[in-house]
Amino acid sequence: MLSSVKLSFALPKQLKLTHAEQFAATFRSGKKYSCGFLALFVKPNDLEHPRLGVVVSKKAVRKAVARNQIKRLMRESFRLNQHTIGGFDIVAVAYADIKKFNKTDIRQTLDKQWAKLISSVKP
């Protein structure tokens, strides 16, 4: 079908959760996967692509600069792995411990999480 089209790694708005209800729905009925400094809430959607929401609370990470940094890391990792995931709504929540890790650690952990996620939800 679309195999001839070159895969795009863009991250348009359709691949993001943009409304409070979507977040609430994912939290309510999603499955939770925790690992160290972050938690993923995963819920199947009816679309052919995944959607991501990122939560880094002001309580967990006080400085705005650090907060933005973490969100960008998450989005970047999601962007590069979007084609392997499938139709799921995902909310990633960062904990306060995330401050103890550096950029490359976080990046590697995230990449591993996507792989784990795929293997666990696909029977």
Next chain:
RNA sequence: GGAGUUGGCUAGACAGUCGCUGUAUUUUUUCAAAUACGGAGGAAAGUCCGGGCUCCAAAGGGUAGAGUGCCAGGUAACCCCUGGGAGGUGCAAGCCUAUGGAAAGUGCCACAGAAAAUAUACCGCCGUAUAGGAAACUAUAAGGUAAGGGUGAAAAGGUGCGGUAAGAGCGCACCGCGUAACUGGUAACAGUUGCGGCACGGAAAACCCCACUCGGAGCAAGACCAAAUAGGGAUCCACGUAAACGCAAGUUUACCGAUGCGCGACCCGCGCAGGAUCCGGGUAGGUUGCUUGAGGUGUACGGUGACGUGCAUCCCAGAUGAAUGAUUGUCCACGACAAAACCCGGCUUAUCGGCCGACUUCCUUU
């Protein structure tokens, strides 16, 4: 050159790849896509002041409350800035100061100390009287003192000389203080001369007095569009009756809610309150407010300066689950503090460094 003071500027650079966001242009029925050009800070921070803007309120004045507090100027405005004064501090350049009034009134001044403001003077000092004693002196009494001691953050002007029984602004000189005149200055204030013998301790960051300023709330302000659900209003339909027209089917008009529907053959009774359209309010959501502005840059002129005026030129973030990132390579001084959320002017706080200017002082040289 060393040490220091002070005012500015800057905040890794370049290239490739993959992304985000705004605007413009082109393509496309649309969704979108392509190209080009923009895309965090000096503090964007704290939210401590001042203003714009928006809505609400409002004749004016007063009270209450809050704020400011040497003088002059700057500014849209200010708890800001500039210049000046006064006090403190440093060898100096400089730096610091909630810097009006204590003679309008009320109150306060812990501890210590006799005493903290009306000096009733603790230890003392001094002569006198009486008693004792040969005397030195001792005790007592009524007095004179505030020099000395001690306490305290602070003790009722300070130092010196005279004076005295001992002392004391008691007298004198200088200093301080108060006061009057004159001079300089827009003024704060300063200086000079005369007078007063001292009368006026601190604290206004106790209340207070005086002068000046202040309406309230904020972009989650405000404006527009507006689904679903519930509810409000209007009209019509449905149901009933009457009249008119018509052979009839039916149509039109008027009236009623005492109605209609379900259970039921009907009454009573019980339960329920239909459908459509429109209107207004309004939630989720969306659009707007939203970036051309007390704007930036350059230059000329005025001003000691803050700043002002003229001319030329530029458009320089606008997101909204929230954009400026990731990665690779090269180089170096190896990169701090930290990210817009309506917009400006300040203040305060954080900050690895780098660059430039001015000044002070010490050393060396001449």
